[in-house]
Amino acid sequence: MFYDIENKSLKYDDIFLKDTIIINEEGQKEKAQDTYFLSACDDKLLKELGFAKVKEEETPSFDEKTEELHQIQNYDEEKNLYIISYEIKEKTLEKLKELKLEELKAIKEQKLLFIPFKDTIFQIDTEAKINISGKISEIMLANLNNTPLESIAWIDKDNKIITFSKEEFLEFGVSIAKYTESIIFKNDELRNKVKNATSLEELNLIAWESEK
Structure with a gap:
């Protein structure tokens, strides 16, 4: 799972197709796509492609009768890391x-x-x-x-x-x-x-x- 920085959404598959331009044998420009396997990319390349790794913390146990589990999502731009954490709040x-x-x-x-x-x-x-x-x-x-x-x-x-x-x-x-x-x-x-x-x-x- 990866975080799409521009679209602010999660990407659940590993393959990313990047639009590019190539020069064919006749010297003409053609549209093409480069294929990237995001799991094989380092942090620098991931960020260049517009993605960040996702770190999800373990879901804590809680009392469903009196407590609520809230998911917190935060993108750390400096680390290029999308963090999913949880906090427990008492129900009103x-x-x-x-x-x-x-x-x-x-x-x-x-x-x-x-x-x-x-x-x-x-x-x-x-x-x-x-x-x-x-x-x-x-x-x-x-x-x-x-x-x-x-x-x-x-x-x-x-x-x-x-x-x-x-x-x-x-x-x-x-x-x-x-x-x-x-x-x-x-x-x-x-x-x-x-x-x-x-x-x-x-x-x-x-x-x-x-x-x-």
Whole structure:
């Protein structure tokens, strides 16, 4: 890897073609190209060609949760050396809050996919809720019309068929509504705590699992 001084960019291959002029057998000037392998050039020739060697320092280890890695690029004209170094900076409280909010959102979305009920786990994503609402409407209509509807078969998360009575399925629907509401309210509560946090220590104490 080399540094292109004029274009201020990195060159990742080793070959450089330099435009030149040659005199052919008829004494006429023709455009041509000289081929250089940059890795074989000394520092003086490299600079004449408009390039510098690149020195990249080892990437330091850091805590990705609370720190950020910043790359520093600097061209030392006197040494004709392009130096890539790294420094570690602590993330600002506002940045950490943003990350915490993203974490809470991911947890909320995951929790809203499934619900425990009747000793098993059921899927309750958007499509599942539409299907459940449709079945509840069917039960309500059957009740109004005194139509027999003794049991409802539903599939759980593991594709196992679970049998519900009408009353159990209606209870299932109510549980989903309450569960969804509790997750949304919980998320809002934790989000407000994050936004109001005034220190990293306070922010670290905010966690879905630790909340009751």
